[in-house]
Each structure stands twice: as C-alpha cells, then as structure tokens.
Amino acid sequence: MEKYISLLRRGGAAQAAVIDPKTIVTAPWVAFKCQYGCPYYGKNLCCPPHAPAWRETQAMIDCFGTAILFCCPAMEMVNPLALAAAKELFLDGRYKAVALGSGPCLLCESCNVAECRHPGQAIPSMEACGIDVFATARANGMAVETLADKTQPQNCFGLLLVE
Numbered sequence: 001m002e003k004y005i006s007l008l009r010r011g012g013a014a015q016a017a018v019i020d021p022k023t024i025v026t027a028p029w030v031a032f033k034c035q036y037g038c039p040y041y042g043k044n045l046c047c048p049p050h051a052p053a054w055r056e057t058q059a060m061i062d063c064f065g066t067a068i069l070f071c072c073p074a075m076e077m078v079n080p081l082a083l084a085a086a087k088e089l090f091l092d093g094r095y096k097a098v099a100l101g102s103g104p105c106l107l108c109e110s111c112n113v114a115e116c117r118h119p120g121q122a123i124p125s126m127e128a129c130g131i132d133v134f135a136t137a138r139a140n141g142m143a144v145e146t147l148a149d150k151t152q153p154q155n156c157f158g159l160l161l162v163e
C-alpha cells in the first residue's frame with residue numbers, strides 16, 4: 001500500500017493511511033444533513049438522493065478488506081487524487097478498487113441529472129454515501145475539525161476501498 005500512500009502524498013494529501021474498513025462509520029443522519037442543509041441536494045448525480053444510501057454503502061464497504069483514508073487541504077484536490085490512486089490500484093491488478101471523494105461533483109458547470117456527462121470521472125463523496133467522515137477520521141487518529149474560516153486550509157477527506 002506504500003506506493004499508493006506515496007502517490008497521495010505527492011499529490012498534496014496532508015494525511016494518508018491504510019485503515020481497516022471496519023472503522024468506517026456509516027449512519028442514516030448523514031443524508032439528512034444533505035437534504036436539509038446543502039444546495040446540491042437532488043441537483044447533482046453524485047449527491048443524495050442519487051448517491052447510494054448508507055445501508056447500500058455499508059454493504060459495499062463490507063466487500064473490502066483494506067482501505068486508504070486521506071485528507072487534503074482543499075476540496076478540489078480530493079476527487080482527482082482519489083481517481084488517480086484508484087486507477088493505479090486497478091492497473092496493478094486490484095480490480096475491485098473503489099474511490100470516494102469530497103463534496104459535490106463539480107466537473108460540469110451544471111450537473112445533468114438525466115445522464116452524467118463524464119461517467120468515468122464522476123465519483124460521489126464519502127458524506128454523500130452516508131459515511132460519517134468525522135467519526136471515521138477520528139477512529140483512525142486523524143485530525144479533523146469544523147472550520148468556519150474558508151480561507152484557512154480545510155480538512156477534506158477521500159477514501160479508497162481495496163482488496
């Protein structure tokens with residue numbers, strides 16, 4: 001896994017570690033926060049209610065024996081890095097590799113919810129799929145805070161599920 005940790009670090013991840021998928025926390029309240037608090041709810045194919053609900057995500061996580069959790073100082077860094085690492089994992093023979101990112105998919109100016117324009121590049125965020133990112137990060141000893149000042153470095157997480 002060191003190769004992929006290095007790839008993430010070189011790409012700008014401030015934290016990256018191999019974790020046990022059993023430490024990934026899913027919960028029903030996460031999508032509620034999207035529904036009543038996010039302008040992208042229902043307007044982005046990578047966000048609820050289009051994204052997998054927490055039970056489905058948990059069932060998917062249970063298919064994996066290893067995961068890599070990483071954190072970047074800016075949201076827009078996470079998805080490209082997660083995709084690059086997942087591609088590398090796949091090409092190395094780890095064909096089940098799944099990438100989850102951070103925030104809504106921002107590849108298009110306006111999402112086409114009828115049909116994705118970039119199906120090979122669009123990935124949902126951890127939180128969109130019902131993962132409690134704070135609890136997951138803290139369960140693995142990673143620093144994560146709520147930050148009011150958007151000019152400061154953020155703590156935006158991505159996840160790779162690996163077999």
Ligand code: SF4
Binds near residue numbers: 105106109112113119
């Ligand atoms: S790539 Fe475009 S159409 Fe597809 S989910 Fe992202 S924003 Fe929506």
